Amino acid sequence: MSPRKAVTFNADAVRIEGLRDFVSALKAVDAQYPKAVRQANYDLAAELVTRSKAEAASVGGVARKAARSLRAARQANASVVTGGGARYPYFWGAEFGARQYRQFKPWRGNQYGGWSGGPGYFLHPTIRSEAEKLLDVYMARLDALAGEAFPD
Template sequence: MPTEGIYGNVEGLAQFTRALSRAGAGGMREEVKQANFDVADKLTAAAKSKAAGLSRQQRSAAESLRATKTQNYSAIRMGSARKPYALGAEFGAKRRTRKGNVARGFRPWRGNQFDGWDGGPGYFLHPSIREKGPQLIQEYMDKIDRLMSEAFPE
């Protein structure tokens, strides 16, 4: 399961959930869906916790984090009509004011193009993914392995 950034792809997961349907294991499909959601939910909680120690803007933006789920993947959504600044709070800003300060109260840019900064992107969500991701991926794969052995015993 290669991971790149915040995207992890479990090769064969879609085929596995289809096989569960054909085998009449609808309850197992729900367990896979829940396992997907659990990863996103735990990352959301970790990011909110990390943001608690940051600026008021970042804490507020982190409140808009929410985990979502479908049969084959889970996602973390950020921002809303009331918090359109959420991505700026996570990644900062490049633009500077006339006085040289970063625009609109955002922290310095930590996005996808670094200017000498080597800590990785983001202030709260992406650092949480880097910190918690490997452990959560292992937990997820253990659960998928268990479900596969229950659904298709040898």
């Protein structure tokens, strides 16, 4: 199966089929490899955070403030970006807009809001526009790890 056939894109995520099994196989070779995958996942998420913050700055207003809460997390089987929290309760309003509260842009939460370009104002649009480029870099890192762990 081609690696690209195992990749699924949707509005909020990119899923790589078999990543968990790949990490398990790497772990069986040496305990250092899952740490390398975890670092690759973190680097991918950190780059997405950087690009999303730049997008939020171009959107301006509350989005710029809310984007300060974006963080990358280290996980072995996923690249995770988190946002919001107690200090940034307006994060989701800044990302998706609102129908009722005027401090936010118009609602872009789903296709039922009358906007067909996809959800979000800064994080989700960045995922949609940058996923292919970031995935190429990420897959190259995984290929390098696989070549190192399983030489021909």
